[in-house]
Amino acid sequence: MSAAPETHTALKTLRSRLAELADLDAIAMLLEWHQLVMMPAQGGEARGHQLAALARIAHKLATAEGIGECLESLNGADLDELEHDMVRVARRDWERARQIPSELAAEIARASADGQEVWQQARAQDDFAMFAPALERNLALARERGACLAEQDQSAYEALLSDYDYGLTVVELKRVLDGLAEELPALIEDAERHTPVRPLAVPEDAQRAAVAGILRLLGVEDSSWRIDVSTHPFTTWMGRGDSRITTRYIDGDVESLLSSLHEYGHALYERQIDPALERTNLGTGTSMSIHESQSKLWENHVARNAAFAQAMAGELAGGGFEVSGEDLHASLVGVKRSPIRVSADPLTYPLHIVARFELERALIDGELAVADLPEAWRETMRRLLGIEIDSDVQGCLQDVHWSAGAFGYFPSYALGCLIAAQLWKALQDEVGSQDENLAAGRVEPIQRWLGEHVHRYGRRLDTMELVERATGKPLGIEAFLHYVAPLAGR
Amino acid sequence: MSAAPETHTALKTLRSRLAELADLDAIAMLLEWHQLVMMPAQGGEARGHQLAALARIAHKLATAEGIGECLESLNGADLDELEHDMVRVARRDWERARQIPSELAAEIARASADGQEVWQQARAQDDFAMFAPALERNLALARERGACLAEQDQSAYEALLSDYDYGLTVVELKRVLDGLAEELPALIEDAERHTPVRPLAVPEDAQRAAVAGILRLLGVEDSSWRIDVSTHPFTTWMGRGDSRITTRYIDGDVESLLSSLHEYGHALYERQIDPALERTNLGTGTSMSIHESQSKLWENHVARNAAFAQAMAGELAGGGFEVSGEDLHASLVGVKRSPIRVSADPLTYPLHIVARFELERALIDGELAVADLPEAWRETMRRLLGIEIDSDVQGCLQDVHWSAGAFGYFPSYALGCLIAAQLWKALQDEVGSQDENLAAGRVEPIQRWLGEHVHRYGRRLDTMELVERATGKPLGIEAFLHYVAPLAGR
Numbered sequence: 001m002s003a004a005p006e007t008h009t010a011l012k013t014l015r016s017r018l019a020e021l022a023d024l025d026a027i028a029m030l031l032e033w034h035q036l037v038m039m040p041a042q043g044g045e046a047r048g049h050q051l052a053a054l055a056r057i058a059h060k061l062a063t064a065e066g067i068g069e070c071l072e073s074l075n076g077a078d079l080d081e082l083e084h085d086m087v088r089v090a091r092r093d094w095e096r097a098r099q100i101p102s103e104l105a106a107e108i109a110r111a112s113a114d115g116q117e118v119w120q121q122a123r124a125q126d127d128f129a130m131f132a133p134a135l136e137r138n139l140a141l142a143r144e145r146g147a148c149l150a151e152q153d154q155s156a157y158e159a160l161l162s163d164y165d166y167g168l169t170v171v172e173l174k175r176v177l178d179g180l181a182e183e184l185p186a187l188i189e190d191a192e193r194h195t196p197v198r199p200l201a202v203p204e205d206a207q208r209a210a211v212a213g214i215l216r217l218l219g220v221e222d223s224s225w226r227i228d229v230s231t232h233p234f235t236t237w238m239g240r241g242d243s244r245i246t247t248r249y250i251d252g253d254v255e256s257l258l259s260s261l262h263e264y265g266h267a268l269y270e271r272q273i274d275p276a277l278e279r280t281n282l283g284t285g286t287s288m289s290i291h292e293s294q295s296k297l298w299e300n301h302v303a304r305n306a307a308f309a310q311a312m313a314g315e316l317a318g319g320g321f322e323v324s325g326e327d328l329h330a331s332l333v334g335v336k337r338s339p340i341r342v343s344a345d346p347l348t349y350p351l352h353i354v355a356r357f358e359l360e361r362a363l364i365d366g367e368l369a370v371a372d373l374p375e376a377w378r379e380t381m382r383r384l385l386g387i388e389i390d391s392d393v394q395g396c397l398q399d400v401h402w403s404a405g406a407f408g409y410f411p412s413y414a415l416g417c418l419i420a421a422q423l424w425k426a427l428q429d430e431v432g433s434q435d436e437n438l439a440a441g442r443v444e445p446i447q448r449w450l451g452e453h454v455h456r457y458g459r460r461l462d463t464m465e466l467v468e469r470a471t472g473k474p475l476g477i478e479a480f481l482h483y484v485a486p487l488a489g490r
Numbered sequence: 491m492s493a494a495p496e497t498h499t500a501l502k503t504l505r506s507r508l509a510e511l512a513d514l515d516a517i518a519m520l521l522e523w524h525q526l527v528m529m530p531a532q533g534g535e536a537r538g539h540q541l542a543a544l545a546r547i548a549h550k551l552a553t554a555e556g557i558g559e560c561l562e563s564l565n566g567a568d569l570d571e572l573e574h575d576m577v578r579v580a581r582r583d584w585e586r587a588r589q590i591p592s593e594l595a596a597e598i599a600r601a602s603a604d605g606q607e608v609w610q611q612a613r614a615q616d617d618f619a620m621f622a623p624a625l626e627r628n629l630a631l632a633r634e635r636g637a638c639l640a641e642q643d644q645s646a647y648e649a650l651l652s653d654y655d656y657g658l659t660v661v662e663l664k665r666v667l668d669g670l671a672e673e674l675p676a677l678i679e680d681a682e683r684h685t686p687v688r689p690l691a692v693p694e695d696a697q698r699a700a701v702a703g704i705l706r707l708l709g710v711e712d713s714s715w716r717i718d719v720s721t722h723p724f725t726t727w728m729g730r731g732d733s734r735i736t737t738r739y740i741d742g743d744v745e746s747l748l749s750s751l752h753e754y755g756h757a758l759y760e761r762q763i764d765p766a767l768e769r770t771n772l773g774t775g776t777s778m779s780i781h782e783s784q785s786k787l788w789e790n791h792v793a794r795n796a797a798f799a800q801a802m803a804g805e806l807a808g809g810g811f812e813v814s815g816e817d818l819h820a821s822l823v824g825v826k827r828s829p830i831r832v833s834a835d836p837l838t839y840p841l842h843i844v845a846r847f848e849l850e851r852a853l854i855d856g857e858l859a860v861a862d863l864p865e866a867w868r869e870t871m872r873r874l875l876g877i878e879i880d881s882d883v884q885g886c887l888q889d890v891h892w893s894a895g896a897f898g899y900f901p902s903y904a905l906g907c908l909i910a911a912q913l914w915k916a917l918q919d920e921v922g923s924q925d926e927n928l929a930a931g932r933v934e935p936i937q938r939w940l941g942e943h944v945h946r947y948g949r950r951l952d953t954m955e956l957v958e959r960a961t962g963k964p965l966g967i968e969a970f971l972h973y974v975a976p977l978a979g980r
Contacts, residue, residue, distance in 0.1 A: 023543035026536060027517065030524065038528070039732060042714035046516060046729020049769065053513035057547060224532035239536020242529065279539065 007077040014070040014090060017061065019279040024058045026238045033236040033244060035113065037228045048113035055109035062097040082276065085460045089281050092166070099148045108141045112405040119403030120231060128374050128392040131403070136370050138405040139363055146364065157364045160408035164288035165415070167462055170361075173411050176418060177357060179477045180350045181384070187481075187488040188335060188385075191347050194489035197334030201252040202321055208249060209319025211260045214312055217441040218264055225267070232400045233259045233342070235266035235295075240278065243267040254331050255343050257312060258303050265298035266291055268447065272455035282458040288409060289463050290454065292416025293423060300346050300417065300483070301424040302438065302446070304332050311441035325439075335487055337385045339394040346417065347484045348385060353414035355380045356399075360407050419467055421480040423454065426471040497567040504560040504580060507551065509769040514548040516728045523726040523734060525603065527718045538603035545599035552587040572766065575950045579771050582656070589638045598631045602895040609893030610721060618864050618882040621893070626860045628895040629853055636854065647854045650898035654778035655905070657952055660851075663901055666908060667847060669967045670840045671874070677971075677978040678825060681837050684979035687824030691742040692811055698739060699809025701750045704802055707931040708754055715757075722890045723749045723832070725756035725785075730768060733757040744821050745833050747802060748793050755788035756781055758937065762945035772948040778899060779953050780944065782906025783913060790836050790907065790973070791914040792928065792936070794822050801931035815929075825977055827875045829884040836907070837974045838875060843904035845870045846889075850897050909957055911969040913944065916961040 028051065035047050071094060074087050115134040122131035146156025149163075158170045202210075215227065223241075230246040237243050245263035247256050269285050277283035285291045302308050309332065310325035317323075335345045341352040359376060362368035368376055377396040378389045389395040401409050427449045428434060437445060453470040467475050518541065525537050561584060564577050605624040612621035636646025639653075648660045692700075705717065713731075720736040727733050735753035737746050759775050767773035775781045792798050799822065800815035807813075825835045831842040849866060852858035858866055867886040868879045879885040891899050917939045918924060927935060943960040957965050 019539070020543050020546075023540045024547075027521065027540050027544065030521065030540075031517065034520065034524070038716070040712060040714045040716055042731025043729055044731075046732055049509070050513045050517050050520075050728070053510050054517065056510075057514075057551075061547075222530060224530045226528070226530055238540070239533055241532025241534070242536055 004078070006073055007079070010070045010073040010077070011079075011083060014067065014074070014087070015280065017064070017067055017070070018086070018090060018281045021058060021062055021281070022279045022283060024054060024061070025284075028054050028058070029236050030238055033234075035116065036230045036232075036234065037246060041117075044113065044117040048110045048117075051113045052106045052110040056102055056106035059097065059100065059102050059105040062093065063102075067094050082282075082460075086280055086282055089459055093281060096149060100145060101148070104141070104144060104148070108145060108405055111137050111141055112403075115403040115405060116400060119397070119400060123231075123393055123397045126391050126393045126397065128397060131397060132370050135373075135402055138402060139370065139407070142405055142407045143364060143366075155365070157361050157408060160364065161411065162408075164406075164409050164412050165463055166287060167464065168287075168289070168411075168415075173357070173415075176475065176477055177350075177354050177411070177414060180414065180480075181354050183477070183481055184347065184351060184484075187484060187490075188337065188347055188351075190488035190490070191335035191484075192337070195333055195335050195487045197336040197345075198327070198330045200254050200323060200328065200331035202254050202316065202323075204249045204251040206316055206319035206321035207254070207256045210312065210315040210321070211247060211256050213315035213318055214257065214441075215260060215264060217311065217315070218261075218268075218443055219447070220264070227260070233263055234400075235263045237267060237270040240271055240275065243271055254328075258299050258332065259342065261303040262295040262299040265295035268298075268450070269294040269455050272447070272451040273458040274456040277458040277460075282460055284458060286457065286459045286461060286466060287463045288412035289415035289419060290466060292412045293419035294416075294450070294454070296413075296416045296420035297424055297450070300420055302443070304329070304346065305435075305438050307435040308438040308441075310439045314441070333487060337387045339381065339387060339389050340398055341413075342398075345487075347487050350414045350417055351384045353410050355384050356410040357414075359396075360402070360410065364407055415463075415475070418475060418477055418480045419463075421483040422467065422471045422473065422475065423450070425479045425482070426453075494568070496563055497569070500560045500563040500567070501569075501573060501577075504557065504564070504577070505770065507554070507557055507560070508576070508580060508771045511548060511552055511771070512769045512773060514544060514551070515774075518544050518548070519726050520728055523724075525606065526720045526722075526724065527736060531607075534603065534607035538600045538607075541603045542596045542600040546592055546596035549587060549590065549592050549595040552583065553590075553592075557584050572772075572950075576770055576772055579949055583771060586639060590635060591638070594631070594634060594638070598635065598895055601627050601631055602893075605893040605895060606890060609887070609890065613721075613883055613887045616881050616883045616887065618887060621887060622860050625863075625892055628892060629860065629897070632895055632897045633854060633856075645855070647851050647898060650854065651901065652898075654896075654899050654902050655953055656777060657954065658777075658779070658901075658905075663847070663905075666965065666967055667840075667844050667901070667904060670904065670970075671844050673967070673971060674837065674841060674974075677974060677980075678827065678837055678841075680978035680980070681825035681974075682827070685823055685825050685977045687826040687835075688817070688820045689824075690744050690813060690818065690821035692744050692806065692813075694739045694741040696806055696809035696811035697744070697746045700802065700805040700811070701737060701746050703805035703808055704747070704931075705750060705754060707801065707805070708751075708758075708933055709937070710754070717750070723753055724890075725753045727757060727760040730761055730765065733761055744818075748789050748822065749832065751793040752785040752789040755785035758788075758940070759784040759945050762937070762941040763948040764946040767948040767950075772950055774948060776947065776949045776951060776956060777953045778902035779905035779909060780956060782902045783909035784906075784940070784944070786903075786906045786910035787914055787940070790910055792933070794819070794836065795925075795928050797925040798928040798931075800929045804931070823977060827877045829871065829877060829879050830888055831903075832888075835977075837977050840904045840907055841874045843900050845874050846900040847904075849886075850892070850900065854897055905953075905965070908965060908967055908970045909953075911973040912957065912961045912963065912965070913940070915969045915972070916943075 031047065031051055039047060071087065071091050079087060115138050118134045119131055122128065142160060143156050146159040149159035150156055161168050224243060226244040228244065228246045229248055233247045235245050245260065245267055247260040247263065249256050269291060273283055306329045309329035313323050313325045313328045335347045337348050338344060344352055359368065359380060373396050374392050381387055381389050427446065431445050431449055434446060454466065457466060461469065464475060521537065521541055529537060561577065561581050569577060605628050608624045609621055612618065632650060633646050636649040639649035640646055651658050714733065716734040718734065718736045719738055723737045725735050735750065735757050737750045737753065739746050759781060763773055796819045799819035803813050803815045803818045825837045827838050828834060834842055848870060849858065863886050864882050871877055871879050921935050921939055924936060944956065947956065951959065954965060
């Protein structure tokens, strides 16, 4: 006997519920984009209420008995591969969501909106004490959330990690981060001599023109993209035809060239997901580390590529700033220990993450008090990178994440660097060196390979399986060490 | 026996449900603002899904049994005046919302988003045929909605009117519109001679500077306002600390001075509602005609005031454009029959509304086919205003309303003109002529009087009662005729 009619009905109902949840996710992303890019400052309180209402409603819908009933009647049903994945991930999401009380979910959303608002002010005034109560509130809520999600003897922190990277364990994470902490310091020391920083003072206007020109080379056009400015660059997507990246322009710097390609990598991932997954639970990036691997691939392996520097130099020239490809490249790869994560070179960058991983774990575990964070930050940066932090703006106030309640997010940046390097090696092994294409600003082969091996799957594959399928190897640090070795003259 | 504990619980539950609905309304406004001001064109389809999901959810929450239960247990309860109004209006809204099936509400939202998207393209290409299917779909849905809402022998059109102006009847509406259609043509003929159009070619830059400067005089500052550009100027509010107005700048014109004050009037209304009503069902403007009276008051009685022209001329001078207050004023009040509603002078304006009132009633009633609309538009404008329409962009493609599914909205513009004139007279009768203040750019007495007599009530008073309380008279056309008489030299 076939259960086909019941299966058909249950699938249809499930699909329409998942589509509604996807729509609400997109709305929440718009509200958040809007808060950071467009909103008048006094709109924060109302926006907090609105995000809370949305989170409460989404949580109610995500945990509805109706979904459980669909899942139950789909138990053992005859499904095709796509349906099977949809149901598998729906079951996972439903069970996780059922562990969080509605009111907690709403309060977290409210605290996140409030926290980001206060953080912007505190950062502007370099006033950690102003920010501390919001951080305290976010931490308490994150601990509560972690406790709800934790399985058996899992720590709250590990439970929070799985928000961003499902299935990632603290043990695995420590394995790779410890590996980096062991290998990188010696390389950094050599690289600071072999590949010193060579600043390039590009006027803001030329940066703007070049960023627009480079993104155009990459296929960014007005009818389905927006490029805006925000304090902290980020990416938002609201459907295949609506990608937004933000950047920031610091006069006399080149950071915007890197950060705009970084954000482009995030956006391209979402755009190249199989259209069949749109408005299902599988239609977004699978994890934060895979997402960051996409941004880091474009930042480290394209924007910092010596050949692509020639194409970028051409765009800068179009913006009225003459520079050789060699000099531009040199300005983008110099190694120097510095306090700011987002402007760190690719070699010191992972140690910024090791620091945050240590600190946020201690904050969540209650081993570090909020009041002691500024000093602990200074101490950690001294120990790992050997540098002194002069102010909290250069220290623990620099990133938006904790203000938004995102704990367990930072590690994905380091994993992203490792995965990017491993993917870039696999890509060039398969389709050949991209130097010639990149020198001419041609990126279609890269877009195509990533679409085929990474993007199209959406959430159908989790991080580790995806890495192994795309690269033929489990996640490791070798490809990354191979990528950074030349910086140290090795 | 007192029912106090039950009353308290029911009120608390009701309040939290109404707050959630207010939050969802604000979110929908943001999405709509965003679609018209910020969204890449290809984002339209996804945005349609998102608005539909939001409308479906809001409709489900607005019609929830839970609200009905609260209302039932509040029947005959001992309530203070504010609570009484809240419950009274909640009952009205709940009953109306229960008459609309969820799927219809969602489909209307989707059609509205799609329609606006198509309209923007059709308008850009002057291609009515491209727009016709979307209009057909909006009409069919509006008819269906009207049929759901209609009481007894009420027409679908009259039922739709009450979306915008609760309690307004076609009979009342015809009374005032017929009065205008009777009085205005003779005045227009005289006015075209006595107050001819005197164009003033203000460069776009000077307009931008002046609009910013004038709005600053009126209290507009960055921390709680946004001023953006869109095809059709409009206003959005998302809480007391977040008002947005849009305008458009036509090089060599002065329309932006009028339209920005028009939109300011809408925004000020929402900002001055009693804070105690925030996030309740009473915390927004009471009706579209009162809303339009606020925009028209600032457009007709402030921006077109000879004294205020001196202050505006000062701001234009700041933007590098020298003009006397007299010449600026003359450029803002000239009378000339023309095809475009939003740029019409105050005297011909109401006849544009009479035309739309006739046409949309015929469309909804099925007496006019969509395919015949362009020709019917031409004929109506010929009959009422004696002018020839050369293209649909100058005709039935000029306004956004029907593309968004808003039928029954236009009449509120004409009522707004009448109410504005009646309020302005009452204001000056009470606090004296504002000429001296306006010449100096001082508008606090106007803001205060409007706050006290109109704004603070939110939805506590319906249109006709509000007009009568604020002005001491029922709605009529006398004050408006008195306002326009000088244009005709009378």
